[in-house]
Amino acid sequence: MIEFIDKSMRQFLDELASKAPTPGGGSAAAIMGAQSAALTSMVCNLTLGKPEYAGVENDMQVLLKKSETLRDQLTGMIKRDVDVFNQLMSTYALPKETEAHKSIRSAAIQKALQEATEIPLVCARACAEAVALSRIAAEKGNMGAISDAGVAVMSAYSGLKSAALNVYINTASLKDKKFADAKLTELEAILNGIDVEVENIYQLVKNKLSPND
Amino acid sequence: MIEFIDKSMRQFLDELASKAPTPGGGSAAAIMGAQSAALTSMVCNLTLGKPEYAGVENDMQVLLKKSETLRDQLTGMIKRDVDVFNQLMSTYALPKETEAHKSIRSAAIQKALQEATEIPLVCARACAEAVALSRIAAEKGNMGAISDAGVAVMSAYSGLKSAALNVYINTASLKDKKFADAKLTELEAILNGIDVEVENIYQLVKNKLSPND
Numbered sequence: 001m002i003e004f005i006d007k008s009m010r011q012f013l014d015e016l017a018s019k020a021p022t023p024g025g026g027s028a029a030a031i032m033g034a035q036s037a038a039l040t041s042m043v044c045n046l047t048l049g050k051p052e053y054a055g056v057e058n059d060m061q062v063l064l065k066k067s068e069t070l071r072d073q074l075t076g077m078i079k080r081d082v083d084v085f086n087q088l089m090s091t092y093a094l095p096k097e098t099e100a101h102k103s104i105r106s107a108a109i110q111k112a113l114q115e116a117t118e119i120p121l122v123c124a125r126a127c128a129e130a131v132a133l134s135r136i137a138a139e140k141g142n143m144g145a146i147s148d149a150g151v152a153v154m155s156a157y158s159g160l161k162s163a164a165l166n167v168y169i170n171t172a173s174l175k176d177k178k179f180a181d182a183k184l185t186e187l188e189a190i191l192n193g194i195d196v197e198v199e200n201i202y203q204l205v206k207n208k209l210s211p212n213d
Numbered sequence: 214m215i216e217f218i219d220k221s222m223r224q225f226l227d228e229l230a231s232k233a234p235t236p237g238g239g240s241a242a243a244i245m246g247a248q249s250a251a252l253t254s255m256v257c258n259l260t261l262g263k264p265e266y267a268g269v270e271n272d273m274q275v276l277l278k279k280s281e282t283l284r285d286q287l288t289g290m291i292k293r294d295v296d297v298f299n300q301l302m303s304t305y306a307l308p309k310e311t312e313a314h315k316s317i318r319s320a321a322i323q324k325a326l327q328e329a330t331e332i333p334l335v336c337a338r339a340c341a342e343a344v345a346l347s348r349i350a351a352e353k354g355n356m357g358a359i360s361d362a363g364v365a366v367m368s369a370y371s372g373l374k375s376a377a378l379n380v381y382i383n384t385a386s387l388k389d390k391k392f393a394d395a396k397l398t399e400l401e402a403i404l405n406g407i408d409v410e411v412e413n414i415y416q417l418v419k420n421k422l423s424p425n426d
Contacts, residue, residue: 005223010288012222013247017254017284024255025364028248031222032368035241038230045232071230075223147382151238151375155245158371161415162364168422169360202374209381 003079021089026081026166030074030123032159036130037071039152043141056140063136070129074159077123081166084119088112113170117183120166121190127163128190130156135201143208150205157198164191216292234302239294239379243287243336245372249343250284252365256354269353276349283342287372290336294379297332301325326383330396333379334403340376341403343369348414356421363418370411377404 004012004023016023044064047053053060091112094105134152141149167187171180217225217236229236257277260266266273304325307318347365354362380400384393 006221008219009222009225009244009291010218013251013284013288016248017251017258017281019255019258024358025252025361028252028364028368031248032245032371034226035229035244038226039238039241041230042232042237045230068230071226075226078222145237147378148238150378151241154371154374155241158245158367161367165360165363165418165422168419172423205378206381209378210385 004082005075005078022082022085023078024081024085025162026085026120026123027078029120029127029159029162029166030077030081032155032162033123033127033130034071034074034078036127036134036152036156036159037067037074039148039155040067040130040133040137041071043137043145043149043152046145047140047142050142053140053142059136059140063133063140067130067133067137070126070133074123074126074130077119077126080119081123084112084116088116110175113174114176114179117167117170117174117180120163120170121183121187124160124163124167124187124190127156127160128194131160131194131198131201135197135204138201138205138208146205146208150202150209153198153201153205157194160190160194217295218288218291235295235298236291237294237298238375239298239333239336240291242333242340242372242375242379243290243294245368245375246336246340246343247284247287247291249340249347249365249369249372250280250287252361252368253280253343253346253350254284256350256358256362256365259358260353260355263355266353266355272349272353276346276353280343280346280350283339283346287336287339287343290332290339293332294336297325297329301329323388326387327389327392330380330383330387330393333376333383334396334400337373337376337380337400337403340369340373341407344373344407344411344414348410348417351414351418351421359418359421363415363422366411366414366418370407373403373407 041064044060047060091108094108095101096105131153134149134156137152138149164187167183171184174180217240254277257273260273304321307321308314309318344366347362347369350365351362377400380396384397387393
């Protein structure tokens with residue numbers, strides 16, 4: 001089966017809008033993260049080799065390497081989100097006629113829910129890194145592409161807050177409360193301070209765009 | 214030339230990350246808005262026809278019609294953003310050897326900048342509508358798809374704040390300050406209260422996901 005990443009944007013949006021269970025919000029979150037990383041890479045590519053930005057050439061090379069690695073990771077998560085969702089749905093379809101069936105089915109659901117909690121948590125962490133990378137692009141990148149650094153931070157933020165929702169929804173159904181609490185604690189650590197940081201990066205970009213305001 | 218919307222997501226992200234001037238942040242903003250509208254449509258499509266949601270059947274039909282119209286509009290803006298950017302770039306390439314040339318070039322740049330201000334403003338307004346539609350999906354949609362309504366609101370918010378940056382960048386270069394101020398006033402009206410509204414919708418979704426928190 002062709003992966004979503006290799007389908008046209010039009011087809012992806014059509015399938016997203018449909019009542020088909022996948023792709024869903026988890027894939028959309030990964031796309032926003034990947035888009036953020038791509039925009040940071042764009043700022044790097046528009047800065048590298050420019051004589052007036054020779055002073056940040058090395059910083060931009062390091063940043064580009066990180067943003068492209070992150071883009072690869074987040075692009076791969078579009079498919080992982082679909083896979084983990086399908087896996088979870090298949091466990092709900094397991095037989096539940098006997099007590100033995102019920103027990104096997106319940107254990108399989110819980111295992112799939114744990115995986116379905118881990119994937120968006122990894123996505124959230126990657127999006128938080130995308131926020132951090134967009135700050136460097138906003139601070140040091142080519143002024144002519146600075147608005148793209150601003151779009152990068154908003155795209156990453158949206159991906160992060162979206163991925164968080166998929167952590168909340170799956171932990172709510174987990175019976176292993178210790179596992180669920182540990183994952184929610186991890187998520188809160190990732191989210192801690194992010195609203196303020198995103199606003200700061202956005203204002204940094206906005207001030208560079210309209211210096212006379 | 215094939216439109217970005219008909220290229221694969223992989224190719225779009227590759228071109229976004231490259232130093233090619235298009236696609237850029239403006240197209241990324243339109244995509245996030247279109248993704249938001251698609252997710253609201255998905256919630257509608259997962260709610261319509263379900264006996265337990267018969268009470269909101271009519272609301273969902275009205276919402277779906279609006280979200281699909283909005284998705285069409287925002288999808289079209291991916292290309293419009295590229296076109297207006299290319300148009301602006303072509304005016305900067307006009308000859309500037311004589312005073313007459315300079316005058317013609319400057320007028321052409323200003324005209325293109327006005328258009329390059331209008332397009333992201335239309336995108337911002339469409340994204341604000343996508344926020345409003347996501348609230349209805351979050352309030353009345355199928356509980357099983359409620360996290361998708363939450364991703365819809367974040368995606369629309371990110372598209373709106375991103376489009377705003379393209380309004381700021383272009384108004385900053387406009388010589389017609391009256392026009393620029395009018396557009397900035399329009400934008401501020403669109404942005405007014407949106408942060409609080411987005412947070413309210415997000416919390417509404419989050420509370421439905423983890424009712425025991």
